[in-house]
Amino acid sequence: MLGITGFGIGCSKDDKPAVDNGGNNGGTSKSKFVFVVYTDGSGGEAGRYIVPVEDVTKGSLTTTGVGVETEAYSFIRQHNKLFGIVYAAQGPTSPYKLDGNGKLVSAGQPVNTEFTGIYGIVNEDAYVGGSVNRSKESPVATLYRFDAVNGKVAGRNTVDLSKITGTDEMAVWTGLFQVNNKVYIPYYTTPGVDGANTKYVDSTWIAVFSYPELAFQKVIRDGRTGFIGNWFGMQGVQQTTDGDVYAWSTAGGSGSLRSTKHSAIVRIKKNTEEFDQSYFFDVEAVAGAKIARGEYIADGKFLMTLYATGETGGVSGGKVKLAIVDVYNKTVTPVSGVPVHAQMSYNMKVFVDSDKKTAYYVLKNDEGKLYLYVIDVATAVGKQGIYFQGISDVTSITKLNY
Template sequence: MMTRKKQFSQLFMSLCILGVAGFNMGCSKDKSPAPDNGGGNGNGDGTKSSFVFVVYTDGSGGEAGRYIVPIGDVTKGTLSTKGVGVETEAYSFIRQNNKLFGIVYAAQGPTTPYRLNKDGKLEQAGNAINTEFTGIYGTVNKDAYVGGSVARSKDNPVATLYRFDAISNQVADRSAVDLMKITANGEMAVWTGLSQVDNKLFVPFYCTTGADGETTKYVDSTWIAVFSYPQMVFQKVIRDGRTGSIGNWFGMQGVQHTEDGDVYAWSTAGGSGKLRSTKPSAIVRIKKGTETFDQSYFFDIEKATGTKLARGEYIANGKFLMTLYATNEIGGVSGGRVKLAIVDVLNKTVNYVSGVPEHNQMSYNMKVYVEADKKTAYYVMKEDDGKLYLYVIDVATGKGSKGLYFQGIADVTSITKLDY
């Protein structure tokens, strides 16, 4: 079982080969409809669409590198980078305004937009723009995304939220944030994601002493920092004491609003040794129009399943595609054997997906895409023989089938869809 210190060390040693998927959570300033975390023909003007993957080659075909690769059909066949991939330096990718923005993990955070041309070929959609050393990000409305910079020390706990205009391709605004003032408990906030809820930004976080990310006195609480939008000014913290902290470093998941405007958050309640939460892994709720946890709702996942939640992505109608741990090993940014399940937060049910084997969890987050009609979800996983496949999930039946095979590819770090 890895400690947070080892997790952070793994993060920085793995930046050259790992990436994080971005997903679209677009909504208006007045209300928060369920996000479109993929959905072809959603933001673009065209009538055609293509899947787009970010992959890292295994070196079998020459030098290893990271590539962005479009492909039409993912239910069968093989994907490779030969002749179709565009090489990129970015590690993180977020879809907005029918573009894929690649963000480099560096002090200036160079960000480059990509799109599909009229022939469905990938091309650069503008110049690279310096942003920030980005650690969290999420889309806002249909025209922007917000990113947050990295701060690691209590001696310098000030981070930056920045608003990136996805239409004009520029940083539109910045706001300095003191991560010590967010916690107000002598420790520093480490944020794990960012979601728009109405005209606010919800940023889940956990606490750390800041020395090495290893120590904290606060393992049995759930926190969400609330910021105004578009000002990005810190307003308050929403706290609950029934489960542990939300999400994991670089996970970009853990808080999600549904079609009715309610917000659901979930916690692994993991950790190791003194850092292990005494609370159960669970899902909690914030009712529409409020900024407090709903004490009448508590979905105790451990009581229902005998195990802990790992990660999750929203599908629709209160249903999430989630991974649950299959053993006592609880991973953080990576690690742990997991099973795939459809979790219904409205009816408080957990149904494991048939046809998808138990497997080792990939790094940082789930690589998931949900079709616009919400009937089909796609899930990338590495099988025990080391081969990477895309599994096609029928949401109604909860059945999965093996689809696209990734040939000569060591890691898949992002999956989305663009129109052309």
């Protein structure tokens, strides 16, 4: 389970959700969607399950007879496996796969890893995870490289989060993304002291690390919008097909922690490591709304949630609406057929098909019911699909091949 949000807002271990990060297709022709869900206890004892299903365009999904119970909170897809990461110090990371019959089975022995607060896939064979600390008394975090083929931790490096910002505050990471042969980690800052708030709500930062060494190299900073991403959200930065990197900011918050800047998208040009001052997509001015979350589709298009009212959330909160945002042409196209709904915790529950024509998005409606919506990217039209019966939360959605 993974997600992240800003302004020093914390979360208990039982809150941790999951994020999908895409992955390779495994070279096979058959596939199933795989969801990680929390049951509501209506069918017995409440729990957390991994559930495969073939058709998500209709019908309902339950965990009865098909779900595999799990203790993991974070989930990442890599090398056609689903890795479940327990949100605890030295918690086990357990790999899953679909067997030849499409049944979810273990894909190897659990491996102990660090407390994992951020993570992202790298190439076709690995992912990188990192711990997240928010106290000046304990500012050291660990990045680790996980070999997804052989199922082992292949390298580690420690980082002092109080020494990378160039300010009197420390960094709090909000996600981890591969950009060419580097690792980009966006962050916000905190004084690292109880009761003290950041002074830097109007700045955008990305820390750059080498790969595979995971050594800190530099910080990329901008002052035209707020910080990138949200606590445990694993969103906010994406390299597009043409090699450029786009980052987006809610520029939200409340009271003294509300950014004075507009919610916007900024760019890092291909083969550079600085924000492009010639590009600024003021989404708030164009759409009259702030960005909540985003996921890249293709060809400069993102599926994004935009806040539908003046209320902006952190890990959750606020009402949102769905839109296709084109960063090349600086347009925002509302997705019809999908109702305004409450922002789910941490991250968007979304999966984009390999052909980039269809996106699948999970929401909870005003009646408290969870549905998946099938989004046609070209027409920006959504249709209601599978109903999650007896399920209180969906924390991850992906596909595995078999």
